[in-house]
Amino acid sequence: MGERDDPDTIGRRVQRLRVQCGLTQKQLAEPVYTPAYVSTLEAGRVRPSDDALRHLADRLGVTFDELATGRSARLVTELRLRLTEAQRSLALGEAATAVRQYSGLLAEAEEQDLAEEQAAALLGLGECALDTGELEPGREYFERAEKRLADAPLQARVPALRGRAVAHYLAGELRYAVYLLESTIDELNRSGLHDPDALLLLYASAIGPYMDMGAHARAAQAAELALALAPQAGDPALVARMHRSVARTLLAEGRITEADASLAKAAELYRGLHLRTELANCHWMRGYVYAQNGELDLAEGELRRALEMLSATRAVLYSSQVTVELADVLHRRGSSREAAGLLRDVLGGLSPERGAVHAAAAHRLLGIIAEDVRDTEQAEEHYVRAMSLLERAGAAGDLADLCRLLGDLLRRTGRVEAALDAYRTGLGHRTAPGTTTLGPAPAQPPV
CATH class of the missing domain: 1.25.40.10 (Tetratricopeptide repeat domain)
Structure with a gap:
């Protein structure tokens, strides 16, 4: 059974939606349940099963998740659409615009109690802070994102861990930055979690601190691994824009699940665009080797x-x-x-x-x-x-x-x-x- 509100909250929500739809308890219950069951449910005296919630959601014209949690699937998808727009701003170097977008999104995600969207907004704010050199606030944003994703798999936490490591590195705390990056790489590889995007992010981020500590051989190896893992794409900005446009169309047609899938592709491409910073480190490393x-x-x-x-x-x-x-x-x-x-x-x-x-x-x-x-x-x-x-x-x-x-x-x-x-x-x-x-x-x- 997935996450849901308590029976009393769900009961009040069912009653409110039923009244808005102009349905009686009998009309809502038929043909599967009885009016007495709906009355008991609305009073908060019974915990509805998944099947009961699906039946009621269908009769009330809402999604299962919206009835169980109070979160509108449409509103969540619209929030994710705006997250991709903020990612686009950041990828294009428009940090001030991205900060305004992410800040608004964070407030809304907190109001809706959406942990994944909160973490995405916090990560964005952390990246903006790194780009503008505000290292202490940036590190705090990444730490907050990690806490929001505490129960998520390691791959999902890598961007926050990497952000925190880079903030420490840019502040001059080289050894701790290397520790964070290497321990995460080691855990991913030893556990068989060979996520190319996560590893690319970590290896490329390790080059700078390796170089500054004099670990040139490790820096060179990290650069080669990062370049080998780097995804190949023609023009990811154009593809991402296409996915965002498709998502808007699908959302207008009420096709929420398909819109979410399109937005996920756009978000992945914008993350790839932001990897320009990491891939630039690889070219820097090659330049260093040529110079040597x-x-x-x-x-x-x-x-x-x-x-x-x-x-x-x-x-x-x-x-x-x-x-x-x-x-x-x-x-x-x-x-x-x-x-x-x-x-x-x-x-x-x-x-x-x-x-x-x-x-x-x-x-x-x-x-x-x-x-x-x-x-x-x-x-x-x-x-x-x-x-x-x-x-x-x-x-x-x-x-x-x-x-x-x-x-x-x-x-x-x-x-x-x-x-x-x-x-x-x-x-x-x-x-x-x-x-x-x-x-x-x-x-x-x-x-």
């Missing part, structure tokens, strides 16, 4: 593609990370002035609580560029700022490298004791880089 191999022209192409994809969704913090990597490639190709301009633009939108690792990377590269033109004072200032940011975030691998750069600079300027202190600090961090303290990699899916 000295193939700078290919690296620049991949990074510019990633940045273009991120700019289309206005994902500010993600764009900052790729911009720093692109600036490094441009510097190595001799375009230091363009690289420095990109880095200064990035720093304008970052802070210790909002993109600390990206800000540190920008300062590090600006320090190297300053050293190239023998501006040692400016270089030292950038290195010190970068060290402060990395210490806060716990990015051990990057911190060790930065200590070496600062030590070399101090030694060249005659400050040997200060240089030795910087080297010792770097050696201390080198003893525990992220690659050796992450534990075993999670189980892999059968790609």
Whole structure:
């Protein structure tokens, strides 16, 4: 027996609908039940069976669910239609519009006590917050969504878990972000729940924290797995719009179940569109690999593609990370002035609580560029700022490298004791880089 209201509530609902339809208790009961049964039911003294509710719903012109729970199937479908519209706004980078839509939907879903729709609205608000860099509110939205889905299968909870992990990552809490992502991947794969969409979301989201912790091999593996899992679609935006239009037509004709099915397809496609952010991370990872191999022209192409994809969704913090990597490639190709301009633009939108690792990377590269033109004072200032940011975030691998750069600079300027202190600090961090303290990699899916 599914979820339903108590007998007293159902009885009052049956009586109200019967009066609205102008039916007597005898007319409502016939030909299966007696007027006495309907009278007892309306008084709340009997718990109706599913068969009785189906008979009464048919006579009253409502659905079984509406009679059992008080929720209009039509209203629920209309709510889901508006959820796909909010998803569309978010997928197109219209975060402010999406926030207004999701907020209204959340209030209505709470009023109707619709847990699944509440979770969808909370997830949307969390994604909007990530895109605009409001990390603390975003994390709270994802936590609330997880609570709404506490009884749902793990695959259904993955978007909320992933959102929470990304919020921690962007706030500089790298190790905890990796823990959340890897433990979820491991649980999915070991239990045989090889959901491609869920795994794609998790693997792609793990690339950033892996890279910042120095776990480059794991980042590369995650990128390849994500790309292998990525769904292939021609133009999902057009297909999603078609499904939304079909759903409206079906809804107008009263074909609620078919409208719901069409909306589910549209929602899936909009989620795929929002995956542009995650797939951009894969292009960023490829660009990084090309850069490490000295193939700078290919690296620049991949990074510019990633940045273009991120700019289309206005994902500010993600764009900052790729911009720093692109600036490094441009510097190595001799375009230091363009690289420095990109880095200064990035720093304008970052802070210790909002993109600390990206800000540190920008300062590090600006320090190297300053050293190239023998501006040692400016270089030292950038290195010190970068060290402060990395210490806060716990990015051990990057911190060790930065200590070496600062030590070399101090030694060249005659400050040997200060240089030795910087080297010792770097050696201390080198003893525990992220690659050796992450534990075993999670189980892999059968790609």
